[in-house]
Amino acid sequence: xxxxxxxxxxxxxxxxxxxxxxxxxxxxxxxxxxxxxxxxxxxxxxxxxxxxxxxxxxxxxxxxxxxxxxxxxxxxxxxxxxxxxxxxxxxxxxxxxxxxxxxxxxxxxxxxxxxxxxxxxxxxxxxxxxxxxxxxxxxxxxxxxxxxxxxxxxxxxxxxxxxxxxxxxxxxxxxxxxxxxxxxxxxxxxxxxxxxxxxxxxxxxxxxxxxxxxxxxxxxxxxxxxxxxxxxxxxxxxxxxxxxxxxxxxxxxxxxxxxxxxxxxxxxxxxxxxxxxxxxxxxxxxxxxxxxxxxxxxxxxxxxxxxxxxxxxxxxxxxxxxxxxxxxxxxxxxxxxxxxxxxxxxxxxxxxxxxxxxxxxxxxxxxxxxxxxxxxxxxxxxxxxxxxxxxxxxxxxxxxxxxxxxxxxxxxxxxxxxxxxxxxxxxxxxxxxxxxxxxxxxxxxxxxxxxxxxxxxxxxxxxxxxxxxxxxxxxxxxxxxxxxxxxxxxxxxxxxxxxxxxxxxxxxxxxxxxxxxxxxxxxxxxxxxxxxxxxxxxxxxxxxxxxxxxxxxxxxxxxxxxxxxxxxxxxxxxxxxxxxxxxxxxxxxxxxxxxxxxxxxxxxxxxxxxxxxxxxxxxxxxxxxxxxxxxxxxxxxxxxxxxxxxxxxxxxxxxxxxxxxxxxxxxxxxxxxxxxxxxxxxxxxxxxxxxxxxxxxxxxxxxxxxxxxxxxxxxxxxxxxxxxxxxxxxxxxxxxxxxxxxxxxxxxxxxxxxxxxxxxxxxxxxxxxxxxxxxxx
Amino acid sequence: xxxxxxxxxxxxxxxxxxxxxxxxxxxxxxxxxxxxxxxxxxxxxxxxxxxxxxxxxxxxxxxxxxxxxxxxxxxxxxxxxxxxxxxxxxxxxxxxxx
Numbered sequence: 104x105x106x107x108x109x110x111x112x113x114x115x116x117x118x119x120x121x122x123x124x125x126x127x128x129x130x131x132x133x134x135x136x137x138x139x140x141x142x143x144x145x146x147x148x149x150x151x152x153x154x155x156x157x158x159x160x161x162x163x164x165x166x167x168x169x170x171x172x173x174x175x176x177x178x179x180x181x182x183x184x185x186x187x188x189x190x191x192x193x194x195x196x197x198x199x200x201x202x203x204x205x206x207x208x209x210x211x212x213x214x215x216x217x218x219x220x221x222x223x224x225x226x227x228x229x230x231x232x233x234x235x236x237x238x239x240x241x242x243x244x245x246x247x248x249x250x251x252x253x254x255x256x257x258x259x260x261x262x263x264x265x266x267x268x269x270x271x272x273x274x275x276x277x278x279x280x281x282x283x284x285x286x287x288x289x290x291x292x293x294x295x296x297x298x299x300x301x302x303x304x305x306x307x308x309x310x311x312x313x314x315x316x317x318x319x320x321x322x323x324x325x326x327x328x329x330x331x332x333x334x335x336x337x338x339x340x341x342x343x344x345x346x347x348x349x350x351x352x353x354x355x356x357x358x359x360x361x362x363x364x365x366x367x368x369x370x371x372x373x374x375x376x377x378x379x380x381x382x383x384x385x386x387x388x389x390x391x392x393x394x395x396x397x398x399x400x401x402x403x404x405x406x407x408x409x410x411x412x413x414x415x416x417x418x419x420x421x422x423x424x425x426x427x428x429x430x431x432x433x434x435x436x437x438x439x440x441x442x443x444x445x446x447x448x449x450x451x452x453x454x455x456x457x458x459x460x461x462x463x464x465x466x467x468x469x470x471x472x473x474x475x476x477x478x479x480x481x482x483x484x485x486x487x488x489x490x491x492x493x494x495x496x497x498x499x500x501x502x503x504x505x506x507x508x509x510x511x512x513x514x515x516x517x518x519x520x521x522x523x524x525x526x527x528x529x530x531x532x533x534x535x536x537x538x539x540x541x542x543x544x545x546x547x548x549x550x551x552x553x554x555x556x557x558x559x560x561x562x563x564x565x566x567x568x569x570x571x572x573x574x575x576x577x578x579x580x581x582x583x584x585x586x587x588x589x590x591x592x593x594x595x596x597x598x599x600x601x602x603x604x605x606x607x608x609x610x611x612x613x614x615x616x617x618x619x620x621x622x623x624x625x626x627x628x629x630x631x632x633x634x635x636x637x638x639x640x641x642x643x644x645x646x647x648x649x650x651x652x653x654x655x656x657x658x659x660x661x662x663x664x665x666x667x668x669x670x671x672x673x674x675x676x677x678x679x680x681x682x683x684x685x686x687x688x689x690x691x692x693x694x695x696x697x698x699x700x701x702x703x704x705x706x707x708x709x710x711x712x713x714x715x716x717x718x719x720x721x722x723x724x725x726x727x728x729x730x731x732x733x734x735x736x737x738x739x740x741x742x743x744x745x746x747x748x749x750x751x752x753x754x755x756x757x758x759x760x761x762x763x764x765x766x767x768x769x770x771x772x773x774x775x776x777x778x779x780x781x782x783x784x785x786x787x788x789x790x791x792x793x794x795x796x797x798x799x800x801x802x803x804x805x806x807x808x809x810x811x812x813x814x815x816x817x818x819x820x821x822x823x824x825x826x827x828x829x830x831x832x833x834x835x836x837x838x839x840x841x842x843x844x845x846x847x848x849x850x851x852x853x854x855x856x857x858x859x860x861x862x863x864x865x866x867x868x869x870x871x872x873x874x875x876x877x878x879x880x
Numbered sequence: 881x882x883x884x885x886x887x888x889x890x891x892x893x894x895x896x897x898x899x900x901x902x903x904x905x906x907x908x909x910x911x912x913x914x915x916x917x918x919x920x921x922x923x924x925x926x927x928x929x930x931x932x933x934x935x936x937x938x939x940x941x942x943x944x945x946x947x948x949x950x951x952x953x954x955x956x957x958x959x960x961x962x963x964x965x966x967x968x969x970x971x972x973x974x975x976x977x978x
Contacts, residue, residue, distance in 0.1 A: 855974030858910075862902045 106153045107160070107186075107264040107284045110335060113146045113292065117328025121321050128317035133307075135317040139324045140303045146331070147296040150289075157289045161706055164259045178202060180712045183260035184402075191267040191279055191337060192402040194395075198712075261285055261709040265402065267337045276397040281337035283401060286707035287470060287539065291334040291463075294546045297679075298459035299327040301672035305554050306451040308668035309561060319359060319449070326352035326452075330460040334467065338399035339388045342471070346384065346432070346464055350377045353461045357448035369447035376441040380431020384468075387424030390417060391475065401471060405713035409474040418479030425468065425475070426490055433465030434520045435527060436497040440776050443508075443516040446567070450557030453512060457519040458550035463542055466526050473535055477715040482533045485624045490531035495632040498524030502639035506646065507770040511556045511569040514647050518594065519549060521636055525609055528633060533623025533717050534612025536704045540687050541605035543703070548593035548602060548680030551673060555587035558669050559651055562662035569650040572658035576651055579662050582670045584652050586677035591648060593680045595641035595734045598727070601684035603734075606637060607727050608687070611720040616729075622720035634733055641737030649745040689722030886927035894920035907958040907968040911951060918947045 120142035128135025167179050181198045189196035267281025282288075303323060310319055329352055333345025351374075358370025388399075394413040395404045407413050429435055434442035442462065446453055456462060469476055469490075480488040501520035508514045522545050529538035559573060562580060566572035577584045593600035596607070614622025615630040656662065664670070687703035688695065704719065893916055900913025922940045929936025962968050 853976075855976040857970060857973065858902050865898050865902070 106156050108266050110282050114328045114332040116142050117324050121325040124321040135320045136307050139320040143300045143303050147300050150292040150296045154289050154293050164262050167258050183262050183711050186264040191265045192400045193398050194403045194406045258710050260711045278399050280341045282335040283337045285709050290707050295330050295459045298550050302451045302455045305672045308666055322355045340399045356452040357445045366447040369444040373441040373445050377431045380428040383424040383427025387421045390421040402713050405474045422476045422479035429465035433462050433523045435493050439520050443513050446512040446516050454550045454553035458546040469530050474715050483623045491629050494524045494527030494531050495629045498636040499632045502636045505643040509570040510567045512567045515552055528629050529609040532613050532626045536708045537608035537612045540703050544601035544605045544683050547676050548590040551590040551676035551680050558583045558665045561665050563658045573651045574654045575656040580664045586673040589677040589681050591644040598731050600681050604684035607730050611723050616726045621718050638733045638737040641734040642741045645738045645741035691722040890920045890923040905969050911954045
């Protein structure tokens with residue numbers, strides 16, 4: 104419990120580390136790196152302890168029987184929120200007080216708790232409607248869902264631990280900030296700290312001797328701290344702050360070598376593209392703030408959205424706005440263009456951005472506010488929605504783009520774009536756990552691949568051009584090769600590496616494959632697109648292996664294997680990337696003891712009032728075989744093409760065939776999105792629009808302004824001549840002269856002689872007495 | 881009865897006091913004239929109190945106490961003026977004129 108309530112120490116520690124490194128880093132023996140590494144290591148231990156505590160905490164959680172009566176289910180669900188203090192969530196405190204009222208009335212006159220009086224004694228307005236018929240309905244809906252997903256007939260309710268402090272207190276609304284711990288947050292804490300620690304260690308060698316070494320580590324600390332802050336958010340306002348902090352840190356780190364123009368351009372591009380999405384984020388969060396009865400609390404929003412207290416239309420608009428934010432932050436299609444350019448930053452930063460921090464923020468936001476999306480997009484029982492389209496298109500088109508890149512990091516960047524598309528699609532089809540699991544596994548093998556690419560370029564004079572400067576490194580860099588190969592196989596989804604398990608869950612989660620059951624909807628198009636994307640993934644990753652590790656060395660100089668500070672993180676990440684798939688073995692593997700199956704689902708997925716009752720698709724052996732075959736055939740095609748020189752007619756096709764050339768040109772130009780943004784949109788703004796605006800400004804606006812000005816001058820002159828000089832000045836001068844004259848007369852009265860004053864006083868008193876006697880008395 | 885005579889005495893005394901305040905140049909004499917005025921009022925109060933209850937006598941006692949205080953302050957002021965100017969001529973104290 105101590106770890107849950109003091110988890111704020113982690114972001115605070117990273118922030119302190121940032122300040123310490125900035126202030127004293129240059130005077131320390133290791134230039135500040137040791138401060139950052141120590142802080143992250145402490146955080147990792149802390150996260151591990153938190154995760155361990157979470158396991159025991161979850162095991163003690165109240166169980167809800169499959170067919171419990173509604174009132175009992177509801178009481179248990181409210182009881183599971185016992186670690187949510189009243190000031191952190193209006194809705195929970197409202198539920199709690201009406202619950203106790205319901206109990207007292209039930210004991211008195213057998214009134215069902217569902218009809219408990221809604222006039223909560225001291226609750227705020229927003230909280231009162233949360234109880235009522237809606238709760239009863241959802242509870243009845245949740246119970247059969249529990250029956251389908253858990254075989255044992257009972258479900259463990261999640262007990263989130265919330266702690267908050269007042270941040271802004273107006274009479275209208277109380278804004279709090281604090282921490283909200285549940286399985287999702289704990290998982291993210293573990294990922295962020297592991298990846299960050301390994302990236303820190305990797306960086307000590309990779310950016311060794313850099314001119315801004317200390318600055319680099321300071322921002323690495325801040326980046327980690329921001330992500331931890333974001334992950335632990337208790338209110339959506341805090342989420343926005345964390346979101347922007349992460350954006351700022353990525354800006355600083357992408358532009359780490361800002362002396363070269365392309366790097367600072369890339370940093371700016373990342374920042375500006377994210378601004379576009381941030382508008383959506385702000386609007387969406389504001390909509391949710393008002394929809395949830397003026398509350399920023401994530402729990403409030405989730406519970407109200409989940410209970411149907413917020414109208415569907417409002418949720419739809421809010422989720423569409425938030426999708427824009429996901430598109431920019433998580434590099435989804437049409438706002439993905441910044442992500443490949445962000446490769447301008449140092450490679451460890453890319454690993455951190457792509458595996459643990461920046462880009463998963465969008466995914467995490469959707470996962471955190473899942474009821475909003477689940478109800479707003481009507482995910483359940485549907486076959487298409489906006490988020491699914493965005494995700495599937497990203498998964499497929501990102502994978503296609505990876506084929507034409509020469510830069511190994513850009514291949515990986517498009518691979519991330521594509522894999523994020525997988526996660527978004529998974530969220531959009533209702534496979535929440537699969538999405539989080541893929542985030543979990545992807546973090547390890549993608550960090551491994553990025554750091555592997557960093558190790559390669561470290562050996563090849565800091566070039567990332569695998570077509571021109573690499574090749575044949577298999578023998579020279581065996582450790583890098585082995586880890587990169589493991590990462591590739593995991594990414595391609597080859598059994599039994601981790602990528603297989605998570606990708607297979609996503610594919611089953613679409614509910615489209617014949618014979619699958621238990622999914623939330625039936626997203627046929629999405630599954631086909633994801634399968635094609637999986638094929639492409641396997642093929643382009645094999646292509647990078649060919650260019651980097653096989654054939655003849657095409658660069659110059661003598662490449663060498665990197666030192667232990669680079670290879671050890673690689674080995675750790677490759678090992679994790681290979682084995683973490685066992686964290687969520689399907690429930691159908693009943694030949695294994697029950698204690699090792701669906702651990703991830705059990706500990707990470709929330710169950711209770713603040714999370715929709717999603718169902719879980721059952722494992723489908725046929726689909727698993729299909730996905731492995733697709734991945735293997737992708738690798739086989741690449742293998743035949745590059746190693747064996749098969750498909751002769753295809754080689755050089757783009758030089759001979761106009762259609763193929765055009766297709767390749769489209770891919771090389773990245774579907775023209777950069778052209779669209781820079782030439783069309785920015786060009787239009789800079790060119791015609793700017794000229795038109797300038798003309799409008801010069802002629803119309805300036806004309807009006809000048810006309811008004813001239814009119815004003817004339818009117819002013821007239822007023823000055825006729826009114827000011829004569830009437831006003833006359834009055835003022837007259838008043839002055841009158842005052843001066845009367846003063847000149849009256850000053851003789853004031854002689855300063857007390858006896859004269861006394862005489863006047865007595866005279867006046869005598870006169871007044873006379874008047875009194877004559878007229879009153 | 882005798883009230884008229886008391887009132888006449890008080891009026892004469894009051895007028896003498898006012899005359900002294902207005903005309904005398906010596907600060908000490910002005911203060912003494914003020915005492916005359918106050919005592920004229922005292923005579924009035926006591927005279928009336930013999931006809932209408934004791935409150936007038938109480939009031940007279942208050943006036944005597946206030947007068948004592950006033951003389952204490954007033955004489956102190958006159959003393960200081962004398963120390964500064966070597967004179968207590970009120971006509972010279974006209975620096976408050978406009």
